[in-house]
Amino acid sequence: MGSCIGATRYDGGVNGAKTSNASRREAPRGRIDKRQAILEAAFRTFAREGYGQSCVREIAAEAGVAKPTIYNHLGDKETLFREAMLAAVGRTSGAGLAALEQLREPDGDVRPMLEEAGHRVLKNHCDPESQALRWLLNAEAARFPDLLETIQREGAQRLHDALADRLARFALSGRLHTSDPDLAAEQFLALLTGPMELRTRLGTRKVSDAELRTVGRAAVDTFLRAYAPRAVDAP
Amino acid sequence: MGSCIGATRYDGGVNGAKTSNASRREAPRGRIDKRQAILEAAFRTFAREGYGQSCVREIAAEAGVAKPTIYNHLGDKETLFREAMLAAVGRTSGAGLAALEQLREPDGDVRPMLEEAGHRVLKNHCDPESQALRWLLNAEAARFPDLLETIQREGAQRLHDALADRLARFALSGRLHTSDPDLAAEQFLALLTGPMELRTRLGTRKVSDAELRTVGRAAVDTFLRAYAPRAVDAP
DNA sequence: AGAAAGTTGAACCGATGGGTTCATGTATTG
DNA sequence: CAATACATGAACCCATCGGTTCAACTTTCT
Known part of the structure; x- marks a missing residue:
């Protein structure tokens, strides 16, 4: 089994502190x-x-x-797939979160901020790599349930949580009217990405930036009609 | 080629008017x-x-x-798949349309009607057969582009069109405020089905009827906050 | 330079699975 | 009853593919 010729299954973490050290060039x-x-x-x-x-x-x-x-x-095809998917979600999920970063502005009109963030979310959502990731995940969900769980948590779930955080701040500063930022985030994301399923024909058709802009604007429009603060009925 | 022993590739339409006729019992x-x-x-x-x-x-x-x-x-595995999928969409799409049928009521509160219809749409959307159909379609979209097109047209597109029709009537009778029933339909469906992607973990988890009810109610709530007719600003 | 680790290409093994053939069996029809 | 059409199951062919083995070669470390 543990012979020495070509059977050393590399595996291990990315941190390459092998045997020796001294020289600065990374060992492996x-x-x-x-x-x-x-x-x-x-x-x-x-x-x-x-x-x-x-x-x-x-x-x-x-x-x-x-x-x-x-x-x-990598030991076999399965782990090859797993590692490739994990690497991909690492690459992709960052862009999604970055799209929400600008919602941290403590003041300014909510509408243009949401429109810009929404557009960036949509753009990332329709990016080929992101689409491929979702497609593969969906297709092989039954075969790799654990992978599905992990990737959804690191992808969609993180996006949802981050957005909910931002919306909660908006609500607290009176710029949004909701008592359930999680629901608001869920619905905003639904308004953004839901329509793309049909419009992109399940990801097989690319959609123009203008169309993305249109969908994003419509989503923000409807979202704000539902969630913009109205006349308070307190005494 | 056209021999007679076990090589008669049945194929053909479902209407079985074979050679003989007379007797009422269907021939094949x-x-x-x-x-x-x-x-x-x-x-x-x-x-x-x-x-x-x-x-x-x-x-x-x-x-x-x-x-x-x-x-x-059926000639080979591909056509077997195609035919099986087409049969399934025929079975499923009917239920979706039926869910909207009650929106034909010419009067009555919009909210309870939408809630009931929304719940039924959601229920159908999360039905195992419907979910399996979407899953397979998504997974094999690249291999069968024509099938994707057909099924989406007969499934999601028909549902969208039918809903847009109903909403247009609502708008016409002043029970809804929108000039673009297609957009409204797109967004209502997005609010309904969008959240289920995460909640069902891409269809691998079944979700309780209560949760469906909650999501549906929330969707209608937000939808109506955005689309309910408000004070008219006409003279 | 020499040892150790890693890479390469090619051949090989075993399993799986689409699709076909064929001899036999059974139901329908005239 | 005889003919026809279809169904059956088992065997078969062939291609693909995951995974391994091995001898030769290159790189890195000491």
């Missing part, structure tokens, strides 16, 4: 390069053909790497 | 039965395991039929 340079290349190529291939249709040969070719190298770094 | 009785059984078993299997993972042997077993019988009725 060639290794980490290959691993990155493999994961990116894998995601590209999976995104193009789906999990079942992608064969490891092709992924190896796309990564410019030999097949045994893949099996050396 | 055994045949149509088998075909139905096959299509239903196929959809069940596909819904359980996905397209790639379902092998024809298993479908045959589930249908209580021999494998060559499947290839005799």
